[in-house]
Amino acid sequence: MTDASSQPLIQTPLHGLHRRHGAKLVPFAGYEMPLQYTGIIAEHLHTRDQASLFDVSHMGQAFIRGEDAAASLEKLVVGDLQGLSAGSVRYTLLTNEEGGIIDDLMVIQGGYYLVLVVNASRKEVDFAHIREHLAPDYDLEIWDDRALLALQGPMAAAIMARLAPASRHMMFMSMENLKIDDIRCGVTRSGYTGEDGYEITVPADDAEELAETLLAEPEVLPAGLGARDTLRLEAGLCLYGNDIDETTTPVEAGLSWTINKRRREDGGFPGDGVILRQLAEGPTRRRVGIWIDGKAVARAGNDITDGSGRPVGVLTSGGFGPSVGGPIGMGYVDVDHAAAETPVNVIVRGKPISAHVTKLPFVAHRYAK
Amino acid sequence: MAKMHFTNEHEWIRVDGDIGTVGITDYAQEQLGDVVFVELPEVGAQLEQGGEAGVVESVKAASEVYAPVTGEVVEVNEDLADAPDKVNGAAQTDGWFFKIKLSDPTQLDPMMDAAAYAKYVESLQ
Numbered sequence: 460m461t462d463a464s465s466q467p468l469i470q471t472p473l474h475g476l477h478r479r480h481g482a483k484l485v486p487f488a489g490y491e492m493p494l495q496y497t498g499i500i501a502e503h504l505h506t507r508d509q510a511s512l513f514d515v516s517h518m519g520q521a522f523i524r525g526e527d528a529a530a531s532l533e534k535l536v537v538g539d540l541q542g543l544s545a546g547s548v549r550y551t552l553l554t555n556e557e558g559g560i561i562d563d564l565m566v567i568q569g570g571y572y573l574v575l576v577v578n579a580s581r582k583e584v585d586f587a588h589i590r591e592h593l594a595p596d597y598d599l600e601i602w603d604d605r606a607l608l609a610l611q612g613p614m615a616a617a618i619m620a621r622l623a624p625a626s627r628h629m630m631f632m633s634m635e636n637l638k639i640d641d642i643r644c645g646v647t648r649s650g651y652t653g654e655d656g657y658e659i660t661v662p663a664d665d666a667e668e669l670a671e672t673l674l675a676e677p678e679v680l681p682a683g684l685g686a687r688d689t690l691r692l693e694a695g696l697c698l699y700g701n702d703i704d705e706t707t708t709p710v711e712a713g714l715s716w717t718i719n720k721r722r723r724e725d726g727g728f729p730g731d732g733v734i735l736r737q738l739a740e741g742p743t744r745r746r747v748g749i750w751i752d753g754k755a756v757a758r759a760g761n762d763i764t765d766g767s768g769r770p771v772g773v774l775t776s777g778g779f780g781p782s783v784g785g786p787i788g789m790g791y792v793d794v795d796h797a798a799a800e801t802p803v804n805v806i807v808r809g810k811p812i813s814a815h816v817t818k819l820p821f822v823a824h825r826y827a828k
Numbered sequence: 829m830a831k832m833h834f835t836n837e838h839e840w841i842r843v844d845g846d847i848g849t850v851g852i853t854d855y856a857q858e859q860l861g862d863v864v865f866v867e868l869p870e871v872g873a874q875l876e877q878g879g880e881a882g883v884v885e886s887v888k889a890a891s892e893v894y895a896p897v898t899g900e901v902v903e904v905n906e907d908l909a910d911a912p913d914k915v916n917g918a919a920q921t922d923g924w925f926f927k928i929k930l931s932d933p934t935q936l937d938p939m940m941d942a943a944a945y946a947k948y949v950e951s952l953q
Contacts, residue, residue, distance in 0.1 A: 483861075494861075494888070495861060498861060498862050499861055499862050499887040499888065500862040500864075500887060501862075580922070685861070685887060685888055689887060731939050754864070754865045754909070754912075755867065755885070756863055756864060756865055756885040756890065758889075758890065776889060778888075779862075779864040779865070779885070781887070786864075808883065808890075
C-alpha cells in the first residue's frame with residue numbers, strides 16, 4: 460500500500476481516535492488510514508466472532524435531491540434503481556461504453572433523495588462522470604464533511620438494538636435515519652465483510668463521539684483496513700482496482716445478479732450491447748475463487764496456468780484467509796478452466812503452486828434474513 | 829549466550845563456534861505484522877552474503893530474507909512450518925530461521941551490535 464502522489468495525506472474525522480487506540484496508520488487512496496490496531500488476524504477473527512468498528516470515512520458519499528433522480532441515475536448503472544423503494548439500498552455498477560466497470564457503489568433510496576457511497580480511489584472519476592451525465596434538473600452534492608463507520612459482525616444487531624431500538628426491524632440492505640446517543644445517523648444494514656452489520660453516516664463533528672459510543676459496547680473492538688481486506692476476500696467480494704476495473708465486465712466478474720430482468724430486457728445503460736451479448740452467449744473468462752494448496756501465499760498479479768504451464772488467467776486478489784486458515788485468492792480464468800474443482804497452478808515467485816478453482820465465497824455470508 | 833550481530837535488512841545472527849543461527853529482528857516482525865508462512869532455504873544450500881535466503885509472508889505482504897553471511901545451510905527451523913507465528917512471538921529466540929556454517933567469520937566484524945541496531949531502528953522512526 461504505497462501512495463505515489465506527493466499530496467499530503469487526508470486524515471479522516473477519526474484520526475485522533477485511531478492514534479489513541481494504537482493504530483498503525485498507512486497511506487491508502489490519498490488518506491492516512493488505520494491498517495491494524497492489535498493485528499490483522501485477531502481483528503478479522505473478532506469480526507467473525509463478535510463485532511468490529513471500521514472507519515470507512517475515506518469512501519465517497521454524495522447526495523442527489525429529487526424524487527425522480529433514480530430514473531436519471533439509472534441510465535449510468537446496470538441495476539434497477541427505479542424499482543428501489545424508499546428506505547432500500549442497492550449494490551450496483553457504473554459502466555462505460557465498452558461494458559467495463561467504472562466503479563461499484565451503493566445507492567440508497569431515501570424517498571425524495573438518493574445517497575451514493577463510492578470507492579475512495581474512484582470518487583473523483585465517479586462524481587465527474589455522474590455530473591456530466593445526470594439530467595440537468597439534478598445536482599450531485601458531495602458530502603465531504605461526513606464520516607462513515609461500519610459496525611460488522613454477528614453481534615452487531617444486538618448492539619444496535621441496545622443503542623437505537625428502532626434498528627430492530629431493519630432488514631438487510633435497508634436504510635433508516637436513527638438517533639444513537641442523540642446523534643443523528645443515516646444507517647444501512649450492509650457491509651463488506653460477509654457478516655451482518657451496519658454502515659453509519661454521520662456529520663464529521665459527531666463521528667468521534669459516535670465511534671467511542673460504539674467502542675464502549677463490550678463486544679466491539681476497532682479493526683483496520685487489513686482485516687477489512689481479508690474479510691472481504693473470504694466473502695468473495697470484489698475490491699475495485701483489483702478484481703474489477705474498466706476492463707472487466709459485470710458478466711465476467713460474476714456480478715450479473717446485479718442486472719434484473721427489466722434491465723436485461725430493456726438495456727439502456729452504458730455498454731449494454733457488450734454486457735447483454737455476454738449474458739446471452741457467455742463471457743470468455745470468469746472471476747473465480749482459487750484455493751491454494753500448501754501454505755505459500757499467492758498475491759494479486761500472480762499468473763494462473765494449467766497443468767502443462769500454459770497461462771489460463773491471473774490472480775486479482777490473494778492472501779491469507781484467517782477464518783479458512785490458509786492462502787486463498789480470486790482471479791480471472793478462461794471459461795474452460797472456470798468450473799469448480801478444476802486443478803490449476805499459481806505462479807508464486809517463479810514457482811508453480813498447485814491450486815484449484817472453487818465457488819465463491821470461501822466463508823458463507825451471514826447477512827440478516 | 830553468544831553475541832548477536834544485526835544487519836541493515838533486519839536480520840540477526842548469533843554465532844557459536846563456526847555455526848551462526850539466523851532470524852529476523854523483533855522490529856522486523858513488528859513491521860510485518862502477523863506472519864503466516866516462512867519459506868526457508870534447503871539444508872545444504874550455499875548462500876552468499878546479501879543473497880536471498882528465504883521469504884517471510886505476513887497477512888499483508890511477502891518480504892525477502894537475506895543471508896547475513898556467506899556459508900552453507902546446516903539446519904532449518906522446521907517448527908515454523910506449522911507455527912509461523914513463532915516469528916511474531918519470539919523473533920529473536922524460538923522464531924529463528926536457519927543455521928549456517930560461516931565461510932568467513934570476518935564478515936561479522938562490520939555488523940551492528942544490539943545497541944547500534946537499537947539506534948539504527950530509532951533512526952528509522
